[in-house]
Amino acid sequence: MHRLATTKSPSRRNSPEPPAKDQADTLRKPVSPPEPKPRPENRRNTRSRSFFAAEQPFKVYPDRDDEEYQSLCRQVAEHGLLRPLVCTPEGHILSGHRRRRALEHLGSTDYPVEIVVGLSEEQKWARVHLENRHRSLSTAEKQQLGRAELLRNPNLSDRSIADLVGTCKETIANYRRALEASGEVPRTDHRVARNGQVHPATKPRRLPVYHTRLNHAPRHADTLSRIDPEKLPASKIILTNRDVVRAAHQERREALANSPLVRQPADARVYNCDFRSLAVRAKLQPGQVNLVWTDFPWSSEWLKKNGEAVVDFAIEYLAEDGAFATYYGNCPWLPELMAVLGKSLHYRGMLINLNQSQKKDQFFITKIARKSRQIFVWSKSPGWTFDPNDLGFTTDVYTGDPAEKEAHDWAQPVGESVHWLARLSRPGDLIVDLCAGTGTGGVAVRRLGEGRLWVGSEVEEKTFRIARSKIAAGLPDGVPMAVARTPRRPPSPALVQMPDGSTHRLETLLSNANYKQVKGQGYLSMGLTLTPRDSGGSGLHLCRHATAGCGAACFAGWDRLNWPNAKRAMIARTLLLARDPDHFRAMVAYELQQAQQQADERGVPLVCRLNVVSDVPWEREWPELFAEYPRVRFMDYTKHVDRVLATDRPANYHLTFSRSEQNEADCRRVLEAGRNVVVVFRRKPIPETYWGYPVIDGDKDDLRFLDPSPAIVGVVAKGAGARRDKTGFVVDL
Ligand SMILES: C[S@@+](CC[C@H](N)C(=O)[O-])C[C@H]1O[C@@H](n2cnc3c(N)ncnc32)[C@H](O)[C@@H]1O
Structure with a gap:
């Protein structure tokens, strides 16, 4: 081994522990020194360009022409090479790739070199890393170095590699994950630490412990047995009653979401997603939907962004005799609405809701009256009409309660949805709401019953939750869904x-x-x-x-x-x-x-x-x-x-x-x-x-x-x- 890498054995004078008494006599006796093993000698001399191998396996990052390199060139030009390059006898540079480049850059042909002999592959790499740790490496270089080390020695622990490269173990763990995913590095089930000890690659997870003082342990034992420890955050080792109850709720929700739609007496399901994902989430079949009953956000920007996708949905999923109805609101985007939906659907007419309680009409340049809200109806096929005998239409105006707004400014009164859905759909129909809001349509369908199904998508999570709870509550007829309510101030104790x-x-x-x-x-x-x-x-x-x-x-x-x-x-x-x-x-x-x-x-x-x-x-x-x-x-x-x-x-x-x-x-x-x-x-x-x-x-x-x-x-x-x-x-x- 070369001199620089030899570790000194501690001298007796520096030894922290005095020798034990029974050893002392032995130590006093003259002992003949052990025969020194012949060691190969390192050599310092100059070598010409041709000495260096064309392939340099210890060069782990590419050349840079940055400020640091420029300054190195200036230094070499002014003072010559202060430290020789470190090479193996095969011409592989362990330290000094940049210095060699600087010398070449300056036209030198002979380079001062220290040739180290007798190093194992491991020791050569240790030398490379030692040199690199004294350099300021860019993140990209550290990454390259870390990756090279992982490829070379996938069994080495993340911490050991991090120490070699001069980064943290989390960074190495990230590189490892990426390399394992791409198959460049094999997944190993053990790792070798710096001290040579072998550890399992993943720490065995501690199983969650059910808190001993739980009040209802027997009641929750069943749920507890189904909790998957892998899905728990690492910090959740001790479960409380509340955790188990939550898990039970989650289980129930998942079961509900995955259960097939039930046709009796009525079913409503709302999904927290963009309407583009609704068909997949609700497993809708093309041509299966009888009615799209919806209430878009009232803005032309929304329509510009989503109009085409709405029409695509209608064309793919509406049955041939299906209809499409949407609230319009008193917004000046009627031309856009007509243009987008009219491209592929057939406009059939307008339904009007009157709010009697609105104090007075309001007239604006672009809006007519706040007392009414319109619903526009299209059909998929041109032959579809409002058939009074078939659908029971007697009038196209409905006078109902005022809009009941609670959680959402946009919530529509449930009464008018019940009124119109009873006329636009038949028992057993599948009704879809692309912008379900607070789920008014779902509540209306549950009230109507007769095997109707309602499926809605709502993109905002908070609104979706309100929709889910409103639908689940399944309130009886006559209960208004919401009233205007301002947040209450907490009263003093x-x-x-x-x-x-x-x-x-x-x-x-x-x-x-x-x-x-x-x-x-x-x-x-x-x-x-x-x-x-x-x-x-x-x-x-x-x-x-x-x-x-x-x-x-x-x-x-x-x-x-x-x-x-x-x-x-x-x-x-x-x-x-x-x-x-x-x-x-x-x-x-x-x-x-x-x-x-x-x-x-x-x-x-x-x-x-x-x-x-x-x-x-x-x-x-x-x-x-x-x-x-x-x-x-x-x-x-x-x-x-x-x-x-x-x-x-x-x-x-x-x-x-x-x-x-x-x-x-x-x-x-x-x-x-x-x-x-x-x-x-x-x-x-x-x-x-x-x-x-x-x-x-x-x-x-x-x-x-x-x-x-x-x-x-x-x-x-x-x-x-x-x-x-x-x-x-x-x-x-
Ligand atoms: C006018 S509100 C519907 C109100 C509903 N009629 C009610 O009574 O509560 C429109 C709803 O569409 C939702 N929305 C907007 N873009 C959406 C999208 N791309 N997919 C699903 N929902 C969306 C909004 O979050 C909003 O809650």
Whole structure:
């Protein structure tokens, strides 16, 4: 090995450790020095140009004519070569490619050279890298050097190569990925570190650990077993309840997105994509669509950019007798609209929506009246007409509600979509909305039912989520989809003077309702828990129709409630309602708005149970709440028979009548009126029928508004009070 590369052995004087005692004697004895191995000598001399090999395997980057090179040339011209070139006896330069070039550039024919002998291939490369580390390399050069090293020695670890090249291991890992992808470097399952140790190429991933203190571990065990650790971010080693619930939601969404469209009774599917990808995402077949019903952004720029693609979609996917309808809006782009769509489709006519509530007409040079919004209709084939007998047209003007705008300035009222889609489509038709916005068309199609299918694309993610939650909510007829609403200011927390003289601070009134979560999957549930009677001195008895039986079951439970903090919060909420109803309402309304936003972000409907353990007729006490939150599915159980039978109850408030030991006649009236009654049975299994009505398992979930009716909702007695009931409140079979 040549001198420069030899490492000195540490001298005894410098040795940090004194020799051990038993070694000392041996050391004192004269020891004959080992025979030095004959070593090849390096040589310094001059060599002519012809000495150098034509192929230079250790030259890893191309020549540069930059400032650094120019300055090297000047130096060589002025002072000659300060350091000789370093070469192998075969004429391969290990260090000095640029210096040799500078010498040639200056016309020299003889170069000072140090010839190193006896180096292994590894050692030659080490020398090359050592030299390079003293140079300022450009990124491109480092890249070349790194790539060369990877090609030469793919088993060397990224860190080792990075050290050789003078870069970081992440950069080398990037080069490696690219080279592996192109097949230039083989994928290896182990790497050799600088110290010669061999490691697996990829660190084995730690499996996620389910947090030991999870509340609902058994319930989520199933979901947990399906979580793919590979899909989790590296930091997610410990999973919480929330992670698992999220994973369950994701699973459900993916299953829904991949399931085939169901034709009964109506189905609507919205995709978060540009309309150009809709056919692929929704697996549409050419000629399959009966109606395109859409509402483009109202601008000629949008039309210029997208018009051709819209027409291409219509021509490819509309059935021969298919139609194409779009809102037009009061914008001056009618000529463009006609020109683009008219090229390949046949214009058929205009439908008009009148908004009676608009205070006055507005006239502009380019716009006519804000009181009306037009829909233009084209057909694919020239023979298509508005056939009154076939499609049931009686008029081409619809007078409806004002535009209900909530999340989106562009949202259209659902009523007019229902009106027109009933006339432009037939049962079983496939309707497509290329610019679905907040999904008004999808909601309309779900309301129309009769096997119609609706598929929409919405490019904005936030709007898409709103569309998804609106469609999923599947609100009954008569519920407006949205109302104008300004964001609420958060009310200050309430400070409630408690009966024991202390002050209780209420930050929120609604809580995430965890009752029967399994059945509530796919919904966001909130609940308002007040005290069931004048418990704890709240001064309000909120269960006017309570009987001895339900009292024993429910109030006894309350009296025994083991969580003092939960109990205090319930009393404080009830006191706030009694003493400062305005503050109470402001808090509930604000929290509902926040929850609705959260539900929209998750793309799920919001469910709210206002009487978790109370029985307040909220539709009478606070009717505006239901109008202000039309998309919230309010639901409760009640023992007020007139509340259940009332015909003027808000459409988004569902009530299930609750049987007690005293109200059998009312139960039968409720069932005869086509509504549902909840009955508490002593133990499982609950019967299949009761009083001749089918029994639904009410313990599976709390989404009562999804139940068919008339029916009995059977639940099993819970808590010691209910299980020991002798009043007849709990039914023995
Ligand atoms: C006029 S709004 C539709 C409003 C809808 N009628 C409603 O009631 O909510 C037009 C929608 O088209 C969406 N959009 C614009 N370009 C799109 C594209 N290339 N693909 C899909 N959606 C698009 C916009 O994000 C916007 O939400």
